[in-house]
Amino acid sequence: MAKVNVYGINGSSSEKIDLPEVFNTPYRPDVIRKSFNILHSNKRQPYGTAPLAGTRHATASVGKGRGMSRVPRLTQGRRAALAPCVVGGRRAHPPKVERNWKEKMNKKENTLARNSAIAATSDKKLVSQRGHKFDEKITLPIVIDDKFDSIKKTKEVIDAFDKIGVYDDILRANNGKNIRSGRGKTRGRKYKVPKSILIVSNKKDIQKSSSNLTGVDIVKPENLNIEYLAPGGDAGRLTVFTKSALKQLGGNK
Numbered sequence: 001m002a003k004v005n006v007y008g009i010n011g012s013s014s015e016k017i018d019l020p021e022v023f024n025t026p027y028r029p030d031v032i033r034k035s036f037n038i039l040h041s042n043k044r045q046p047y048g049t050a051p052l053a054g055t056r057h058a059t060a061s062v063g064k065g066r067g068m069s070r071v072p073r074l075t076q077g078r079r080a081a082l083a084p085c086v087v088g089g090r091r092a093h094p095p096k097v098e099r100n101w102k103e104k105m106n107k108k109e110n111t112l113a114r115n116s117a118i119a120a121t122s123d124k125k126l127v128s129q130r131g132h133k134f135d136e137k138i139t140l141p142i143v144i145d146d147k148f149d150s151i152k153k154t155k156e157v158i159d160a161f162d163k164i165g166v167y168d169d170i171l172r173a174n175n176g177k178n179i180r181s182g183r184g185k186t187r188g189r190k191y192k193v194p195k196s197i198l199i200v201s202n203k204k205d206i207q208k209s210s211s212n213l214t215g216v217d218i219v220k221p222e223n224l225n226i227e228y229l230a231p232g233g234d235a236g237r238l239t240v241f242t243k244s245a246l247k248q249l250g251g252n253k
Contacts, residue, residue: 002122004139006243009147009156011163017143017243020250023122025115029235032120035113035226036233038103048097054090057081117229118249121198126236132196133172134238135165142166142240149203149242157210161197169196169238173215195231198239200224202248221248 002023005013059072059082072082084092120126121141127134134140142164151157161167173196179185180192196215199206207218219228229237241249 004122004141004143006143006145007138007164008145009151009160009163011160011165014145017246019122019141020246022115022249023119025112025119027120027123027126027235028112028116031109031113032117032226032230032235033233035105035110036230038105039226041101041103044101046097046099046101047095048099049091049094053094054088055082113226114224114229117226117235118224120235121229121237121239123236127238128236130234130236130238131172131194132236132238133166133168138165140238142238143246144240144242146243148240149201149206149244151209152205154209154212157206157213166197166238166240170213170215172196177214195237198228198237200239200245200249201242202245203242206242221245224249 002019003016004019006015006017008014057072058075060075061070061072062068063070069080071080071086073079074081079088080086081088083089124136124140127140144160144164148160151160158167158170161170173194176194177191179190184190194215195217196213197217199210199216199218200221201207201218202220210216210218217228226233229235229239231237
């Protein structure tokens with residue numbers, strides 16, 4: 001069983017503990033990617049065109065024997081309308097609101113994806129490949145003393161991360177924030193922000209004090225899923241567990 005350091009908020013290592021059995025799960029990028037795609041598919045919002053779109057015209061066909069195509073034409077002019085094959089006509093097969101976008105995944109397969117993504121947080125190579133910045137001397141995943149839960153100020157969280165050696169990753173995310181290309185910038189998603197540290201904790205105080213840090217997510221152990229552990233479907237996120245949260249994770253199967 002692998003051992004990791006337990007860091008205090010002053011950056012020093014106070015003890016070593018064994019990682020839970022879940023961290024021995026083999027790395028399965030194929031199952032992780034499948035779980036991520038299904039999760040995002042199930043979050044899609046159904047959309048569709050108006051049922052009468054492209055059909056609200058007074059049209060008529062001239063019939064045979066005129067030496068011209070028999071597509072429907074506007075009664076007040078000669079322009080074609082209504083038919084799917086003409087400019088300005090209706091869609092042949094438009095998207096419909098009633099379409100079911102939901103996908104399913106086997107429970108055991110989904111559990112394997114989650115456990116594999118959790119185990120990937122302890123692999124320095126995978127974490128580095130995701131672009132995270134951290135001190136090479138620290139052990140992964142980062143386990144921090146429960147005093148971290150009681151921090152109520154953001155500057156104290158920054159100070160703790162700086163002493164441990166992971167604050168550079170938050171700076172990386174802050175510097176990587178940029179304006180999205182395309183129409184999405186006018187639809188409520190103007191900025192693209194890289195993901196940085198994932199904090200796994202049970203307490204609300206740390207959720208309030210850390211939520212304003214760029215790219216940082218805070219989640220409870222029972223709510224861990226692929227979206228937090230493998231953003232974009234790529235496992236190996238830089239993760240900070242509180243000691244009590246890690247123990248609780250070890251109790252979940």
